[in-house]
Amino acid sequence: MNLSDALFDYKHIWHPYSSMIKPLPCYSIISAKGVYLTLKNGQKLVDGMSSWWSAIHGYNHPVLNRALKKQIQKMSHVMFGGITHPSAIALCRKLIQLTPSKLDCVFLSDSGSISIEVAMKMIIQYWNSLGQNRKKFLTILNGYHGDTFAAMSISDPNNSIHQIYNNFLPKNFFAQSPVSSFHSSWNKNDLVSFKKIIEKHSLQIAGVILEPIVQGVGGMNFYHPTYLKKIKKLCDYYHIPLIFDEIATGFGRTGKIFAFEHANVIPDILCLGKAITGGTITLAATLTSRNIADRISNSKPGCFMHGPTYMGNPLACSVAYANIKILQSNEWQNQVLHIERQLYKNLLPLREHPRVIDIRILGAIGVVECSQIINIAMMQKFFVEQGVWIRPFKKLIYIVPPYIISTYALKQLTNAIKKALNKKFLFI
Template sequence: MQRNPNIQDDLSELDRIHFLHPTSSIQQQQQHGPAFIFTRGEGIHLYDLSGKKMIDGMSSLWNVNIGHGRQELGKVAKEQMSTLAFSSNFATFSNEPAIRLAKKLADISPGDLQSTFFTSGGSEANDTAYKLARHYWILKGQPNRKKIISRTKSYHGVAIGATSATGLKPFRDFTNSLAPDFLHVNYHSSNSLRELIEKEGPDTIAAFISEPVQGAGGVHLAPLNYFKEVKKLCEEYDILFITDEVITGFGRTGTYFGIEHDKVVPDMMCFAKGVTSGYAQLGGVMLSKKIHKVFTDMSTGTLLHGYTYSGHPMACAVALKNIEIIESECLIENTKRIGKELLDGLKLLQKNHAVIGEVRGKGLMGAIEFDHTVTASPIAPLIVNEAVKRGLICRSVVFDGQDTLVMAPPLIITKEELYHILDILDDCIHAVKETM
């Protein structure tokens, strides 16, 4: 249903004046207003104020795993808010949804990950992991172990610690005062990790953190056996291994968590996004039995870390229903099946377009990297713009000299809907090539 154009004009003007958008061009917002003002979502689609229908090819921010418009989650949220909308979990206070979600997470997570510290989102989860890792070593009598190693091309969020860990330089250049003791290592080389550990001294390093698949950095998959080699190095040097599953968790790669593909169990695991499919703000850090035991056995005072909304009852109730839907609708199995179709479709595009240098993907995460020897300047942003004209939202990555288009549709997507996306991309690449 279309609305009065004056309403859109009024909202656009209010947006320009009052709404400072995250990760957006301020100049573009000021000149043109918001690109879309969305009012409704259904399945894999979003609808804006003018009634335009868009395919959400990114699951918004890699997070709307079960799709838009799921009234089941709204019903659960209403029921929980009507009984206990919020209560603090400080000072050992608790609530039933948080307890039950923590138990469910232990049931579905790899290995002996058994306890959860809840946050409001991914950046908080990663910052929490760094603090808990450093506190772990303080309890163990090794306070000099405080350095955190991450990979180049990684993205771990935008809180000050998360920004410092992020391996995409433009995010670090945004601020002039990064947190100390963060190091970055080549994203594809376990040997370079060993070299850095030896250079810095193992007794100065608290933890190594990595995404199982680097999402915002361009959907980069690690080489075969990389994580087994990394885990072995961490065990050899007694360094904690943290996985950042903020994007890759809750079915996105075709397993519950991305690291399961490598049959490796981390010491800590960060999550957010898909835990509620974006219907409520929630994240967390899971601790292995070993790490949890050190905290319970060796702590003598208060754990002086926590967020107001840690273990928020409504958010946890929504998460439980979201996980129930993922399981009852076999969305992880659907991701495996449609993910293979996605990768095959990207390979066909590569065969048909010489401008494509590489395609890659795992589950419902896919990337098209364009060949710099064929294109004089990045074309991924141009293709994204063409896709918007045709009703598809996807994303370009031009950090670190990349020219990449990425996509991550909701896990509910059908084969027919996927083929429609691929047809749109084919048409967009043709359109951009004609202008070259």
């Protein structure tokens, strides 16, 4: 960007997780195509983040672009209250086809954290319809569910992102997160903390909410599928609804279309976002069972009390429908498997590096946990110089590339990580 634009951005635009006094450096992207982001100076960067997990088919995908262009010629938006339209109907039909048959009621919203808020409100209203005033939720530590208030209340209370708000948030129950990793043996002691809490407070708990298999911003941990199976059994025993947050993992990222499929369990409510539109425009969905929907609808006030202005946005619905059709061609399965195999080949050897604590790989997710805090601004600059876009946080360098990435481009990402580990000045 030119000096005037850069100065304006620096002084006036507040970027996520950044300061207005000493903001993290920003890089001006003027276009994006495939797996490449193009800087103002013409340099191309291999995108290792899929724009925070969302651009699974890369950028400027012709099928997704056509869907947007076709829809915008009809209407870009119309309110969803008292109105419906073909794009929303087609998308919801696809979502119901793609998910377990139990989840046959769809509530559309405009971002992942709002889909979590919607799920929590559904559960509270569900219990109210049964004459029970349950308002507490049970989850596990190291979780992250978004930056809106209810979503923050079920995210790890000691997470530095949300810690400052702790005194304002509702108090929920937090069990210890499982230590059995996805690829290790199951340790039955992982269930002890959760089981104690649900046994003691079963009549207070409105719902259980988890990120299935992959804990995202809370630490990029991959836990054992048996944990989900055990949690589901406990929820069924105590008749407590189970919510899965698949906002980051949904639509193939872990090697299954949804991460909960690794455990072969079905939630009562499912939250989707991020990759739902292939990274083109914001949209989210909360799917629930007919039982929960009917309970809410048959009691005062006789409806679900939520209605985002841009709910069911036609542009977002049309491109989400096209995105799911691409997924249903099943190319993503081979693409994700290819990424996983290459990550094992190129990242796993870094486990022996003196600055590395652990390497974690699952599907199209690669995580390098370092022994030192990362200097984010310096490492970001280093990665740009290497021709890649990777955004680390805390002690973690992770990549979630678009599924269409080539062997060559993926190797650029892993080589850049390898080089970064050898630079002392990139760590604090």
